[in-house]
Amino acid sequence: MPKFVIEREIPKIGEWTADQLKEASKTSCNVLGDLGPEIEWLHSYVTGDKLYCVYKSPSEEMIREHGKRGGFPVNKISELFHTIGPETAQD
Numbered sequence: 001m002p003k004f005v006i007e008r009e010i011p012k013i014g015e016w017t018a019d020q021l022k023e024a025s026k027t028s029c030n031v032l033g034d035l036g037p038e039i040e041w042l043h044s045y046v047t048g049d050k051l052y053c054v055y056k057s058p059s060e061e062m063i064r065e066h067g068k069r070g071g072f073p074v075n076k077i078s079e080l081f082h083t084i085g086p087e088t089a090q091d
Contacts, residue, residue, distance in 0.1 A: 001038075001040075001056045001057070001058065002056070002057065002058070002059075002079055002080075003042070003054060003055065003056050003057075003079070003080040004054070004055050004056075004057055004060065004063060004077050004078065004079055004080060005052060005053070005054055005077075005078045005080050006052070006053040006054075006055060006063055006067075006074055006076070006077050007050060007051075007052055007075050007076040007077075007078075008050060008051040008052075008053065008067075008072055008073045008074065008075060009049060009050055009073055009075045010049065010050065010051055010073065011049050012048070012049060013046055013047075013048075013049065013050070013051055014046055014047055014048040014049070016046070021046070024072075027070050027071070028041060028066070028070055028072070029041070030070075031066050031069045031070040032066065034069070035062065035065065035066060035069075038057070038058050038062065039055060039056065039057045039058070039062050039063070039066060040055060040056040040057070041053065041054075041055055042054040042055060042056065054080065060077045063077055064077075
């Protein structure tokens with residue numbers, strides 16, 4: 001299943017409380033449940049004004065549908081081909 005990074009512009013999301021983030025997460029999970037098992041949210045990174053989400057999905061269209069139903073912006077979708085880190089440098 002392809003993986004994607006979704007960039008969402010959400011002003012001041014870095015200032016959201018734990019309760020606000022929890023509610024947004026619940027909304028996302030509810031929409032994912034409605035869309036079915038083909039799409040999966042792996043994790044997200046919260047920055048000052050953006051949210052970067054990593055999803056498994058059969059298509060960009062399904063990610064856009066998730067955003068539409070949940071009221072989440074989808075500013076950019078990039079397919080994720082590889083993940084690297086310090087361990088990648090090891091022989």
